[in-house]
Amino acid sequence: MKVTDLARKLSITPDSVRYYTRIGLLNPRKNHTNGYRDYGQRDQLRLNFILSARQLGFSIDDIEQIIGIANQGETPCPFVRELIAQRLAETEEKFNSLVKLREQMSLALTQWKEEPNKEPTADMICHLIENFEHG
Amino acid sequence: MKVTDLARKLSITPDSVRYYTRIGLLNPRKNHTNGYRDYGQRDQLRLNFILSARQLGFSIDDIEQIIGIANQGETPCPFVRELIAQRLAETEEKFNSLVKLREQMSLALTQWKEEPNKEPTADMICHLIENFEHG
DNA sequence: GTTGACTTGTGAGTTACTCACAGGTTTAGC
DNA sequence: GCTAAACCTGTGAGTAACTCACAAGTCAAC
Known part of the structure; x- marks a missing residue:
């Protein structure tokens, strides 16, 4: 998944996904042919956890x-x-x-x-x- | 008045007074013999206004x-x-x-x-x- | 005269993003 | 095959209102 795909799945902005990635909460693989981040199932679960936790304060x-x-x-x-x-x-x-x-x-x-x-x-x-x- | 005197009068920290001064909301005179700020009656009124306004959101x-x-x-x-x-x-x-x-x-x-x-x-x-x- | 308590201006840290930018990549249409 | 739009990258900066830290200068008391 690319950044926008993941963002859309969890209804947040691509910039937020990039932010969580930047600070190390998400660890996508790197597609070495184009340098794009490749988010997988693990990242989606992780992001889901992050958002649930944020909602709880x-x-x-x-x-x-x-x-x-x-x-x-x-x-x-x-x-x-x-x-x-x-x-x-x-x-x-x-x-x-x-x-x-x-x-x-x-x-x-x-x-x-x-x-x-x-x-x-x-x-x-x-x-x-x-x-x-x-x- | 020096920074601490004014701060004490209005029950805030000297650092806050310095902050308001830094951003230009307070304009004390400068004591040229020592470089210290000299806050007067006007500054006290002004600071009082600031604090009242902040309290009102x-x-x-x-x-x-x-x-x-x-x-x-x-x-x-x-x-x-x-x-x-x-x-x-x-x-x-x-x-x-x-x-x-x-x-x-x-x-x-x-x-x-x-x-x-x-x-x-x-x-x-x-x-x-x-x-x-x-x- | 020394110590301790002040003062100055300035830079950086705080929170959780959001926006901007320069430069590279992909995709859709022609 | 070409071009334009739409994406992607990493990074720096902006947000609010202080608060803390620091180096260097000043003042008061003993």
Whole structure:
């Protein structure tokens, strides 16, 4: 398979496939007659794994580590379990700050409906922002 | 004021103050006897504005544009109103994908409690990830 | 006068791609 | 057989908003 074929099969861009190849997560054979990469069944499975892991919130670095463990013949499952707990906790944190941000923003949007526009002064750029009463 | 003084006043790191200075959002005077930056009242107001805007989800680039408008003597308020509506919409989108991610992750955590660890094979790195039944 | 705690400007690292580029290859149509 | 379009290669750079590191200069306290 050429890069575009593999990309199409898994509904991603050829550039992403090239990226995973560049960083060594995919290891296609090289067609020596034309220099093209030749992706096989193994690469497709591997890419599928990568995409599943990404969907679950694992980072590229996580994925490299998981693969590294598996390559040594050990089960990566315990590591994967630990990791997802960590990543979930981080996601919860992000989630919480995003909730707060969203609240602030929509509060501002509401409050500002009652406010006029003002010209800037030496001490003030935008009174909306500067005088916003955050919760 | 020196960099650390200003940083301490607004509870951020000296490095952040240096960063805002480096990209031109702050313009301290230069003490020519020692080369140190000398931040004044104006810089403190400016930094306060920057931090307020960042808290409301504006990007550094947004802030530069807002300041640019104010520097031309025009009111940046209409622009600011448009911008926050846009940024809020983006935040909602991020929020929605984060909600989905969080669901997936905690679903995985739950499902995996029933699953054993497995050794990797030629076709499988981690069955937990590969066989995860996402919603 | 020495030590420790500052300061400067600048370069690089962070994440996971995405885009661009110069140059080589393949394919379809004529 | 020829040409143009559409592919492929490896690599460098761009993204956001800091954060860290470094070499070299300065200041404060003892």
